[in-house]
Amino acid sequence: MQPSDETRSIPNSIMPPLTDFLFYAFSGLTLACGLLCVLNPFSRNPVTSAMFLVLTIVSMAGLFVLLHAFFLAAVQVLVYAGAVMVLFLFVIMLLDLREEERRRFKTFTLGTGALVVAVIAGLLVRVLSGALPVSRPGPGIEGDTKVLGRILFEQYLLPFEVLSLLLLVAMVGAILLSKKDMK
C-alpha cells in the first residue's frame, strides 16, 4: 500500500485537515458511544446499550478506514456489528432482564470506577503526549486481503493454528456449560 506509508510518515501538522477532522470525529464518537453503552443516564434498557455498542463498533471501523485498513473495517462491520450483535440481541430478548433495569449504581462502584479510569487515562495522556511523533513507516499489514492472507499464513502461521484450537476449546466449553443435562 503506497499511499498509507506516505500519509503515515508525514507528521501530524502537514496532514490533510479532513483526515484529521475525521479522526477526531470518529474517536470522539467511539468514546462517547462506548461510555453510553455502559453508563447511560437516560435508559437502563439493555437493547439501548447494545445499539450504542453497534455505534461504537461502526465508528471504530471508521478509524480503521482512516488507517487504510479497509478489509479490517469491513470485517469489523460485518462480523461484530452484524453477526455478533444480532446474537447479543437474541440473547437479550430471550432473557428476562427486568431485574437488571431496576438495579441502581452504587456510589462506591461508580467512584472507584471513575478513579481507575481517570488514573489510567491520565497515565496514557502523559505517556502519549511526551512521546515523539512516531515517524517510522507502518509495517504494511493493512490494506488488501492478499497481504493480510500472506502474513497470516506465512509469518503468523503458528499462532493462527493455535487460535483454531482455542476456538475448538471455546466451542466444547460453551456446549458443555450450556447443555441442559448431560448423560
Added chain:
Amino acid sequence: MELAVGLLGLAVLLADLWIAPASRRILGWGAAAVLTCVLVFGLGSLAPQSGMGFSGLYVVDPLARFFKAFFLLSGVVVLLMTVEYADQLAVGLSEFFALTLFAVTGMLFAASANDLTMMFVSLELITVTFYVLNSFQRGKLASIEAGVKYLILGALASAFMVFGIALIFGSANTTQFSELALRQRELSGSRIFLTGLTLVLVGLGFKIAAFPFHGWAPDVYQGSPAPATALLAIGSKAAGFVLLLRLLFGAVPEITAEWHRLLGALAVLSLLYGSLCAIPQRSVKRLMGYSSIANAGYLLLGVAVVSPAGSVAVLYYLGAYCFAVLAVFTVLCVMMNSSDTDDMADFAGLGMRSPVLAGVMTLALASLAGVPPLAGFIGKFLILRAVIAAGATHPGYYGLAAVAVIGAVISLYYYFGIVRMMYWGGEPLERLAISVTPGAGIALLLCVAGIVYLGIAPNGLLQLSADAVAGIQPAAASAFKPTGH
C-alpha cells in the same frame, strides 16, 4: 510435541462417542499413559537440537525443554487425579480430560513462545480452557462463581496485555523477543514502549497471581474442582513465569535490570499478603490459594535479583512447588470422595484414619513450608542465597531476604495448622479407612518420590535449571549483572 498432545485431546473427545459412560475412566488412564510416552520419547528425540521455527515465533532451547517436561509431568498427575475425582464431576468426564490436555498444549506452546503474539495466543488458550474447567461443576454455586470471576478478571488482564502488545508493536515495530533484544537500548528511551511493557507485565501478573493482580486466586481456587485448581496452581503459574523470564531476560534484560526495585516491591507485597491472609483460612483449597500468592512472591524474588542464580532458583523452586502442590491436591481429591468438602475439620484425625494419606500430606506441606531436607527447603534456600548474593551490589536486597524469612516462618505456622489438625485434631468424624485407588496411588508415589529426591539429591535438577537459564539468550547472558556465582 504440542501436536501430539493436541491430537490426543481430539482423540479423547472422539473416543468419548464410543465408550460407555460407566467406563470413561479408561480414557483418563489412556491419556495419562500417552502423555507419559510423549514425555519420555518426545524429550528424548528433542534433546540434541536447539533452534527456532515458524519464522522465529517458536523456539526450542533448554528453557523450553525444561518447562515442557514440567508441564507434561503435571499433566500426567492431574489426569490421574481427575480419574480419582471422577465421581465428583458426574458429567462430562471425557471433556474434562480433553480440556486438561488442551490446557497442557497451551502451556507447551507458551514454553516455546518467542514472540508477543505467540505468547498472547498460548496464554489465551490456557485461560479459555480454565474458564470452562473452573466452572465445570455446574450444579455448585461456588464453581460457577469461580468460573465467572476468572472469566471477568481474565478478560480484563487479557485486555491489558493486548493493549500493551499494541503499544510495544507501535513503538518497536516488531513483536519478536529476539528483535526486541537487539533494539532495547534505543527502545528503553521510548515512553510508549515502557508503558506497553508495563501493561504486558500486568497481564502476566494476573497469570502468576502476584500481589496487585491476585484478587481472583482465593475464590477461584476454592470454587473450582480440585484437579482444575491443581493445574491452575501449577501450570498457569509456571506458564506465566516462563514467559516472564523470557520477556524480562530474553527480550529486555537492560530494562529489567533497572526495574529490579519494582519487581522486588511486588515480590515482597505478594509474599506478605499471601502469608498473612492464609493464617485464618479454614478451607484447605482457599488456603492453597493464598499460599499460591505467597509462593508467587518467592518466585518473583528470584526474578527481582536479576541474576542467573536467581533465575536458576526460580526454576528449581517451581519444580519443588509443583510436586508438593500436586501431592496436596491429590490427597484432597481422595478425601473429597468421601466427604465432599475441603474444610479443615475433615482432616481431623486423618492420622489415625489413614496414616499413609496423612503422611503424604504432611510431607508435601513440610516441603511447601521449607523444612529440610525436602525439595521446598532447597528451593527457598536457593532463592535466599541469590537474594543475599545480590545484596552485595544493592543493600536493599538484605531487606528482601529478611521479608522472605519472615514469610517462611508465617507459612510454617499455617501449613502446620493442617498437620496439627490431622494428628491432634481430635476424633475423626468417621472411622472408616479411606481407600486409595491405583491411579491416585501412582500420582502420590510420583509426588513423594519427587519431593524426597529433589530434597536429597538436588544436583540433577539444579544442573538442568542452570542449563536452561544459560540458554535463555546468548545476547542476554552478557547483560546480566555479575552477581551470584
